[in-house]
Amino acid sequence: MKLFSFAVILIVLFMVFSSPISVPKKSSNIKPDTTMQKRKQIAQKDSEYVCVKIERSDEEWQKILSPDQYAILRGKGTEMPFTGKYYNNKEAGIYVCAGCGNELFSSDTKFESGTGWPSFFAPVSKENIATERDTSHGMIRTEVLCAVCGAHLGHVFEDGPPPSRLRFCINSGALVFKKKAAQ
Numbered sequence: 001m002k003l004f005s006f007a008v009i010l011i012v013l014f015m016v017f018s019s020p021i022s023v024p025k026k027s028s029n030i031k032p033d034t035t036m037q038k039r040k041q042i043a044q045k046d047s048e049y050v051c052v053k054i055e056r057s058d059e060e061w062q063k064i065l066s067p068d069q070y071a072i073l074r075g076k077g078t079e080m081p082f083t084g085k086y087y088n089n090k091e092a093g094i095y096v097c098a099g100c101g102n103e104l105f106s107s108d109t110k111f112e113s114g115t116g117w118p119s120f121f122a123p124v125s126k127e128n129i130a131t132e133r134d135t136s137h138g139m140i141r142t143e144v145l146c147a148v149c150g151a152h153l154g155h156v157f158e159d160g161p162p163p164s165r166l167r168f169c170i171n172s173g174a175l176v177f178k179k180k181a182a183q
């Protein structure tokens with residue numbers, strides 16, 4: 001009898017878990033974009049950088065960013081080596097996008113490349129960055145962009161240290177450093 005009830009439970013469980021789950025379709029006209037709202041809230045709390053939307057006009061970016069930040073993030077510029085504020089920074093913390101506050105690189109992956117630009121062997125998460133083929137200036141390079149606001153951050157090269165062998169060569173001006181809170 002016990003065996004029978006056990007079998008019944010098993011069958012019921014199987015039916016429950018194998019039944020197709022109906023996924024509600026996204027109705028963008030009704031549902032507010034909560035992710036965006038969250039980002040806005042975070043941005044409003046933090047005055048160090050002005051975060052916000054994925055899409056902004058050039059005029060808006062110009063108002064938000066400093067001229068140096070604008071030239072790098074929106075104009076794909078490159079700062080002079082050994083001039084940025086983070087190439088020699090050895091403090092523990094997180095580097096976020098100067099345009100939107102998206103977490104990009106951790107000090108745990110920062111290394112001394114000798115190039116004069118902050119260098120990392122991996123991003124905080126692959127989803128937080130985007131890459132694109134860049135053929136400007138007569139070179140074939142891989143551009144690194146912020147996955148949230150599309151800002152230009154720098155380039156990634158395949159001559160980094162293990163374990164990734166990658167070198168994310170990033171402009172200091174594209175980053176804002178968030179020092180790790182003392183524990």
Ligand SMILES: [Zn+2]
Nearest residue numbers: 097100146149
């Ligand atoms: Zn960004």
